[in-house]
Amino acid sequence: MAESSALTCEEKQDENVPVYEFVDVNSKEFHIGAFRDLWLDVLSPEVYSYADTAPEIEDVEFIEEMGIEPKTLEELKTICSVDSLRSPHEDTDNVPSDLHLSTLKLRKRRQDYKETLTRDTADRHEVYANEMEMMSVGKKPDNHSDLIPEGEIILTFNIMYPVLFQRFKFVRAYQTLHVLGSQKLSDLRDAICCVSDLQVFGEFSNTPDMVPQFISKDHYKSAFFFFNGTFFNDTRFPECQDISKTTREWTRTRDFPEFKTAKMEDTSFYDLKIKVGFPYLYTHQGDCEHVIILTDVRLVHQDDCLDMKLYPLITHKHRVVTRKCSVCHLYISRWITTSDAFAPTDPCLFCDQCFRMFHYDDKGRKLGDFLAYAYVDPGTFN
């Protein structure tokens, strides 16, 4: 009995070690919690702890383990110190003049090319990305209970923006979120920013002053994740329906294996069995579908952001150009009109002031025939 259980233990271990299913594309599926246990078994706690062991203790351990003299250790330290790697050129901003490495040759060519370009202002996207990074890198929490425990797993998800126009389907726009293994799937769901959550329904040409009280996020709360044959539904609110039911019933009539369901708010990432680098699905608002890929699973490191309250953490966001009003090209558009005789294009975007000046007279009466809808710009998350 002991032998067979030892065998199954080993088998379990082996099947949870992530390996490539297709090299450099994706891995086979493995259980995240078991993966974490496997790592913690093979590592000694000092290796992944946040504190650094004192150098004297390390020296003593080294001397004892290798059975050498302290003098030899001192010699080793001087030989293998970082100074032995120092370059004679102190200036790190410029490529050295004697180009021996092929990397430097390429870099010099690229730098020379960039200097021929006329643009000399800093890249706006870099500025935004830097700001985002500054908010989170290396942050330690004020409250000690918010510190991420050592040995926690951080998962990195890439969530692609939905492709609405065929013309732009070659751009893989995505946002990157880091989540902790102990967090629930519903935390990830709440952190995903999608512009379709903010859409407002209704035709307002007759009542432009009525401020809409609701956005789609409050109205349609159902959502699901689809990982490895299981639909994880959001059941936190009474309005949430099981929108995966239609898909599951359809698959039952065709040649598909049986799909299971589970609750999003009860499942933490440690319970998931998932493949790295493989595309999965997140659906909300009924039909807004996002492809979601788990790109990386690793143990937490002392240089990461260690504040639990900041997770799920956004590290990369693809910024969309904001669409301005067709009239003034200054303000961000808030109205979109169709079948409008006055507008140059169908549909046409207007900012609030231009919209009112264009379509309504002083008394607020509607001029002409048109349909107007509230427009939420995709660049609101910039």
Add this chain to the structure above:
Amino acid sequence: MDHFRGPVKTDCEELLGRFQMTESVRYEQFAEIWRDMDFSSIFYGKLEPNDRRRFARLVLSVASPYFFPPYTFQIRVGGLYLLYGLFNTQLAIPKEKIRVALKDWKDVMQFQKDAVNAKHYDVVYVFRKLLSDKAFCFTAMPTPLNFRIKREDGMKRKICEEFVDPPSRPQELVTTDVLEEIANIHEHYEGVKKAIFTEPDPNLNIVQQNLVSKLNSTILTYSSWQMNRATSEQQDAGEGPSNQECSSRAQLLASIKSKSYGQVIEASKSRRHRQAELVTTAGPDISPDVPKKKKRFPSLKTRTQLRFRTQGNTSEGSSLTRLWCLSAVKEEMETEKKKKKFNWNPNKSSDPT
């Protein structure tokens, strides 16, 4: 940033090649080569902090495979020193970590044990220093995966043949234990045969009588041939033995391919209407296929410009109205600089069309 992958790989292989030639595992030798090549300057240049971090990540991911099997022990030591050097000389703050996947950790531990047993103190010291500096990041897979199915040729992992031990599968398969066992079974078999049949029947001699000794001698010949080939290659002067070997091997492959594709198998009489025809290709088939550039349909802007240019008005470069310099004096207008696209690979030839 991926365009730098090729040159970085070339530089790393040059460094490791020089280290391999010293035939030692001492850190001092490695540091000498490092200083000679001025390898720390690989990070220099006018780069944004984000680009610095991305480049550091790229360099570490290119250098990591040399630390794991199937490379030889010396190359793995070189890989460890290389990672140590790159980790400590990188310019990103906080430092980018060296990723180690769970499946490779066993090999790392084995490597450390071998180094301790062989009393290579500098190897052990460097490894422990990296561990205590928290240079490693313990991950699931060696690199972050984004389901990229379409990859350029440069991304595919090519193992440098010189850094790997020559294949020794026959020797691994036929060891002394295996030979002993085979000899025992053979004896047993002969004994059982004799016991059943008093007269030795020639039809029952299926197995070779001196199987074991033949196996042994074949394996010995093979291993001595391998060693002879290795020494004769080293004695070869000139460009490099591996290059010649590669080209001769490539030519051999090409000749085999041309023979097989040159012969058209004639279809049977029932399929006479579907005879196969030999279609010759234009370019040589030794070199790997250069991926054809996707021919993009020219945009409306380009088509309009082309049409207007050909129809006339070619005296001025372009007669576009520039809104931001409408108030500039006409004589002061600078000539428009022709924007050339940056060519990442000037050495690669274009399609053989």
